[in-house]
Amino acid sequence: MLSVAKVQRRNAWRYYVRGVAFGDGRRPVGQSLKGALEKAGLPPGVWMGRGLAALGLTAGQTVTERQMELVFGQLRHPDADRIERELLDDGADPETARLATVLGQPVEEIERRKATPLLALDYTFRPQASLIVLWALGDDHTRRVIERAHERAIDTALRWLEDEVAETRWSSGRQRAKAPGLVVAKWRHWDNRDGFPLLHDHCLVLNRAQRPDGSWYALNTVRLYQNVVAAGTAYTLAMTTEVCEELGLATVPREVTPGLRPVMEIAGVDQELIDWSATRREQMAPVLERITDEYVKKYKKLPGERGRHGLGWWAAQDTRRAKKTPKPLEQLRAWWRTSAILRFGQAMVDGLLERCRAAGKAIRARVGPVVDTALAAVDVAAIVFTVRESFARRHVLAEARRHLMETLRGREFTRGLVGLGQVCGGRACPVGPVCR
Numbered sequence: 285m286l287s288v289a290k291v292q293r294r295n296a297w298r299y300y301v302r303g304v305a306f307g308d309g310r311r312p313v314g315q316s317l318k319g320a321l322e323k324a325g326l327p328p329g330v331w332m333g334r335g336l337a338a339l340g341l342t343a344g345q346t347v348t349e350r351q352m353e354l355v356f357g358q359l360r361h362p363d364a365d366r367i368e369r370e371l372l373d374d375g376a377d378p379e380t381a382r383l384a385t386v387l388g389q390p391v392e393e394i395e396r397r398k399a400t401p402l403l404a405l406d407y408t409f410r411p412q413a414s415l416i417v418l419w420a421l422g423d424d425h426t427r428r429v430i431e432r433a434h435e436r437a438i439d440t441a442l443r444w445l446e447d448e449v450a451e452t453r454w455s456s457g458r459q460r461a462k463a464p465g466l467v468v469a470k471w472r473h474w475d476n477r478d479g480f481p482l483l484h485d486h487c488l489v490l491n492r493a494q495r496p497d498g499s500w501y502a503l504n505t506v507r508l509y510q511n512v513v514a515a516g517t518a519y520t521l522a523m524t525t526e527v528c529e530e531l532g533l534a535t536v537p538r539e540v541t542p543g544l545r546p547v548m549e550i551a552g553v554d555q556e557l558i559d560w561s562a563t564r565r566e567q568m569a570p571v572l573e574r575i576t577d578e579y580v581k582k583y584k585k586l587p588g589e590r591g592r593h594g595l596g597w598w599a600a601q602d603t604r605r606a607k608k609t610p611k612p613l614e615q616l617r618a619w620w621r622t623s624a625i626l627r628f629g630q631a632m633v634d635g636l637l638e639r640c641r642a643a644g645k646a647i648r649a650r651v652g653p654v655v656d657t658a659l660a661a662v663d664v665a666a667i668v669f670t671v672r673e674s675f676a677r678r679h680v681l682a683e684a685r686r687h688l689m690e691t692l693r694g695r696e697f698t699r700g701l702v703g704l705g706q707v708c709g710g711r712a713c714p715v716g717p718v719c720r
Contacts, residue, residue, distance in 0.1 A: 285412065286441070286516030288509065291404040291488065297357035301349050304471055304486055317349040325612025327472045332439075332487065334446055334465025338494045339363075347469045354385075356403050356469070356488060361385045387492045388500035402491050405508060409438050409519055410484035414553035415527060417561050420481035420620045422637055427617075429530045431483070437523035438485055441515045442468060449511045452493050452501035460504060463493035474613050481561050481620055514678040517685035524548060528694030533640050534647035535694045548689045551647055552640035560627060644694070653695040660687055 291300075301317055321328055329347035336343060339355075339362055351362040361367055364385035371381035383390065394401040411419070411434060419430040450463040467490040476482040489508070492500045528534055528550075537546035538555075549558070579587050611619075624633045664683045668675050688697065 285410050286512060286519055287408045288512050289406040289408070290402055291356065291406055292400050292402055296403060297352050300356065300471075300486075300488065301352050324610045325614070326610055329469050329471045332442060332466075332468040332470050333489075335463075335467040335490075335493055336465070338465075339467065341467075347471075352469065355387075355467070355490060359387050359389075359391050359401070359403065359490075359492060361387065387490075388502060402502075402505060404491050405489045405505060407442075407487040407489055407515075408484055409434070409441065409487065410482065411523055412520070412547055412549050413558045413562050414549035415523070416481050416483055417553050417557045418527075418550060418636065418640065419483050420561065420617065421557070421624055421633055426531065426637060430527055433523050433526035433530070434483060434485070436526060437519045438470070438487065440522040441519040442466065442487065444518050445508070445511065445515055449507055449515075450493065451504045451507060452495060453504045454501045461495060463503060464496070466490070466493065466503075474610075474616055479611075479616070479619070481616070510676075511678045514682040514685075517682045517689075520548075521685045521689055524689060524694055525692075525696050528644065529696045531637070531641065532644050532648070533694060534644035534651070535689065536643075536647070537690065545686070548693075550640055550644075550694075552643035553636070554628075554632070554639075556628060557624065557632075557636070560624060647693050648695065651691075651693045651695055653692065653697050655688065655691060655697055660684075660691065663687060 315323075318328070329352075330343075331341050331345045331347055332343055336345075341362060350365070354360045354364050355362050358364075364382075367385050368381045371384055372378065376384070391401050391403075410416070411430065415430060419427055422430075446463070446466050450466055451460050452463050453460045469488045469490075471486045471488075473482065473484050473486065489503075491503050491505060493503055494500050524535060534551050535548040536551040538549045540547045576587065621633065661684075664680060664687050667687075668679055668683050672679060
């Protein structure tokens with residue numbers, strides 16, 4: 285599952301290095317980010333994306349506090365201090381030396397136009413609730429499998445965005461070109477603000493990309509927003525498939541929000557355990573119901589896909605609790621296990637993985653790893669035509685990935701609808717050029 289938020293204003297980076305980078309807690313005043321993370325037992329942020337090479341960074345390298353300030357606070361090179369110092373030593377004037385480190389249009393110019401600069405987009409990836417329960421209460425092997433699948437699925441979604449979606453824009457958006465790569469800072473979180481399990485990663489996508497001529501321009505963020513659902517389904521499909529194949533599990537559809545599409549959850553995970561872990565969902569439910577009713581009264585219709593995401597964001601903001609003191613994962617897992625055993629009994633907690641494997645075995649015996657591409661394409665096209673008056677390639681891709689999740693129930697496939705759908709609009713696609 286994927287949600288996106290804007291990172292605006294130059295002091296936004298402080299919120300991330302003081303809170304988000306510190307396990308969504310509140311970092312002690314006067315303590316360095318590195319020292320605070322080590323003391324709290326939290327993982328450091330890491331760099332990702334194909335755009336790193338242009339900045340002299342490598343994937344997996346630790347994100348420092350100064351880099352966050354320069355890149356996401358000032359839209360400057362992460363090694364701007366050294367570059368500026370060397371230019372000054374060579375006789376350059378201070379203004380020229382500073383501008384040489386700026387990535388694209390300086391923030392000051394944007395602010396002089398009375399505009400608010402968009403510095404980055406915060407992509408937040410998280411697994412389905414049942415996978416989070418398995419990750420929190422399972423053994424070390426189960427936890428590692430889920431974390432590895434989570435990381436690879438994020439890589440898959442970001443790689444798809446780089447390959448198919450990301451582009452730069454200039455001349456007030458009139459000119460556009462494919463972006464060769466993204467610059468991303470990723471931060472891992474273990475829990476929600478109530479301290480209950482919620483494995484998720486914040487991926488800050490810099491609103492700048494380098495063109496082949498070496499110049500830096502803003503991303504076409506409208507296009508990135510338009511493809512959020514397609515990127516989210518790419519993440520969920522990759523994540524679910526890898527975990528199910530590694531652990532011998534399968535998925536079943538479960539209705540989370542009445543009237544909306546079901547979520548494919550891991551078969552065998554008890555609803556009571558999902559409710560136990562999903563404290564934020566319980567807090568948000570009444571607020572979301574209220575603001576949805578207000579939306580219907582105002583616009584005389586139910587919110588669409590984009591509208592539901594927006595209302596969900598508002599409900600989350602309205603019910604956010606104060607920041608907490610973060611704890612190491614080992615301590616959290618011990619507390620989660622104790623909490624679940626006290627509430628449901630040790631037999632229910634200890635037997636969770638075996639129940640899931642038994643349910644998965646029964647489902648996998650009925651479901652093969654083969655997809656009839658022609659029939660699946662017809663189903664996908666029919667749904668897209670029915671749900672949308674007009675549609676684009678991203679809508680077909682998202683629906684194709686949903687179809688695979690619902691049809692294969694976690695089974696891996698070698699050639700399916702998404703494989704063909706990557707050339708959607710070509711000969712392999714029954715919808716034809718309409719969705720180009």
